[in-house]
Amino acid sequence: MSKLVIENVTRTFPGVHGGAPTDALVPTSLTVADNDFITILGPSGCGKSTLLRIIAGLDVPTSGRVLLDGVPVTGPSVDRGMVFQSYTLFPWLTIRENVCFGLRERGMPPARQQEIARHWLDKVGLTGFERHYPKMLSGGMQQRTAIARALANDPKILLLDEPFGALDNQTRSLMQELLLSIWESDRKTVLFVTHDIEEAIFMASRVVVMSARPGRFKADVAVTIPHPREYTVKTTPEFSALKAQLTEQIRVEAIKVAAMPAQP
């Protein structure tokens, strides 16, 4: 059964100061199956974040629609968890309170909230930091908390918008392994937006490549490397071949982007 269906979604941003409107997305369609891990790979400014925001219900498509389990998306909701590129933990709440935010919002008994928070903080390796404030934690730890916070809500699909983009390379690799191991144990449907080719291949069962603006899907590449994957798969011939193939795809688009005027 298909879970998330994106049907001919387009998004046009009105021109600023009388300028011409910008097409961020031209008719874009995608079907995400249950338990899939899909990465959307594209050059910066290709509209991949716009698409993810539309799926999350934070932005409205100009035309087309998004369906989750057959129900059209009309706004943000608990069934679509989101992890942002910027650090969006609530700075006035402790790590545990952050993870419990959604649970408390729906009126879950505190004891049950604590139990779920304990489970997810353990999964992301933050046991012992429950009472810390976000500011006291590193960027990687904050993003791990953000993942725990989104998953604690038990969404039908987890949306991630370049969540590791601001992290250093080593931390980023560890975060990829962590997210992948969580997916391998839970098989929660994941849609992950990135511009990092290695990241896209390592975690995904499918890599969808997006073109330069206006964004559309130009390639859909299955990654058949068996699970569980260790970081060592990054050096296998199979991985390298995929990387070479996607590098070519992305390079063409990046060249187009480089020739474009900057967008506001």
Place this chain on the structure above:
Amino acid sequence: MKPLVPVSRARKIALGIAFFVVFVVAWSIATFGGFVSRTFLADPLTMLAEGWTLFAQYGFAKDVAVTVWRVLGGFVLAAAIGVPLGIAMGAYKPIEAFFEPFVSFARYLPASAFIPLLILWAGIGETQKLLVIFIGVFFQIVLMVAVIVGSTRRDLVEAAYTLGATASGIVRRVLLPSAAPQIAETLRMVLGWAWTYVIVAELIGASSGIGHMITDSQALLNTGQIIFGIIVIGVIGLISDFAFKWSNQRMFPWSLA
């Protein structure tokens, strides 16, 4: 000295005190040295002696208490109405569109110019004093709170929405806690202004308070008492400022670096 290089705590305190010393020394030289006539400026010792006389013989403590009461009364009244209104304006754009133009206009109405009208309407009693302070700080509080709440980080609001927050949940659990430290900081600043307005209110048509004492002393050319009164205001302002800072740090530990 290199730009922006921090100083140690001990040195910072020493430097801060040093300027007070320099100030008093300069004042002493000017007055004891005979460079400035006693008629226009009392020397520091006379000022202290006059201050003692004020407390010992003229019941100045009561004046101080009355002034503090007026400041707090007007300030609390303005904050109690201004903060909720500012929050509503910051959170809900139609409410902002309704009030903002008028509040922006009213902000520039000088509170001191209202004193004659307020005396006409409310007499020279406490109501008039409270109203002067209220007019002086209310509109400022409303506007500043509205801006603070309105500038809440959008990504935090969006994150809350994806976690299932409702519209009222956004206000209660994101806008309010996010704005709280800055609102408290704004109130600390505004309390300082309330002190300016209370003295203005007391200079005209008052029978008690620090401002009233200052006008009385002016008639007697007693510069020592005037300066003492001004210093008392400064000291109380400093104390309330410290108290506010301290309680803000206690209430919002997460907002500290």
